[in-house]
Amino acid sequence: MPIKIVLFEDNDRLRESLAYLLKMNGYDVVGDYNQCTDAANIARVYEPDVVLMDIDMPGDNGIKGVQWIKESRPQTSVIMYTVFEDDEKLFECLCAGANGYLLKKTPPARLFDAIQEVLEGGAPMSPVIARKVLNTFQVKATSNKYNLSPREIEVLQWLIKGYSIKIIAAEMKLAFDTVRSHLKNIYQKLHVNCGKEAIAKALSERIV
Structure with missing residues (x-):
């Protein structure tokens, strides 16, 4: 049974390209949207296995979108797909329940790997993001000292x-x-x- 995916991305050209690329590689893109205000209902209706979520969108941002999806359907895995590398947004997303965090410069092959990884219980992240998370744990350890x-x-x-x-x-x-x-x-x-x-x-x- 194909993996069901929902996209939230306000860049129409990028969203359409992602949807096409995913469909061509055997994924079932059950919905793609340019804003996430109705994310909770979308998750309940379409029951996606994975959501790719942008952060900066019209109206409510993707951080709230993650929260709504996790509240309405906790078993759906959410991978942030964004240009933002700053610590604040990264940790807001993780605290909201995001299962992964990829930058938009991620090669398509890595995106497919990340989808499989998150379905297997992993937490896929771009290398620069993983380093930020690691650094934060190191800082926390020093602070605790x-x-x-x-x-x-x-x-x-x-x-x-x-x-x-x-x-x-x-x-x-x-x-x-x-x-x-x-x-x-x-x-x-x-x-x-x-x-x-x-x-x-x-x-x-x-x-x-």
């Missing part, structure tokens, strides 16, 4: 950007004294005496 809390890590990230306590407080919507208290704890945990030393240590040891 110093027992930094998630809020302290966030404060440290703002500090590395060169922000003052006042600006950090405004960005995080915290009281000035609260941020100052977090910084004091950060300095103690990192065994440093000031912000410059904290920044140097954080960067050299890839704490954030």
Whole structure:
């Protein structure tokens, strides 16, 4: 029985090319759409094995599309198919339930492999994306070594950007004294005496 696939891609030419390519290689493309507002209903009606989901589309983005599909039909595997390489979108997609993350520059042969891989329980990712995920686990391990809390890590990230306590407080919507208290704890945990030393240590040891 052919593998059923649904495409969500707002670039009409790319979507049509993908649909044609997949059909020519034995896949059953049961639907292709230029937006994902009705993704939940589409997943329920067509019961796709795999969804290829773009991120940047008109109306609701593909990150919400993943959430809706996973809520309506958890067994459907969703592979993000996008140009975005930034950490924020990557981890939003993974947290939303995406099973894989491929960049649009991925060769067609790798796309077919990824579809098979995700059906076998794998998590296909483009090499640069897999490296980002690995780096994040390494950073988390280092952060845990110093027992930094998630809020302290966030404060440290703002500090590395060169922000003052006042600006950090405004960005995080915290009281000035609260941020100052977090910084004091950060300095103690990192065994440093000031912000410059904290920044140097954080960067050299890839704490954030």
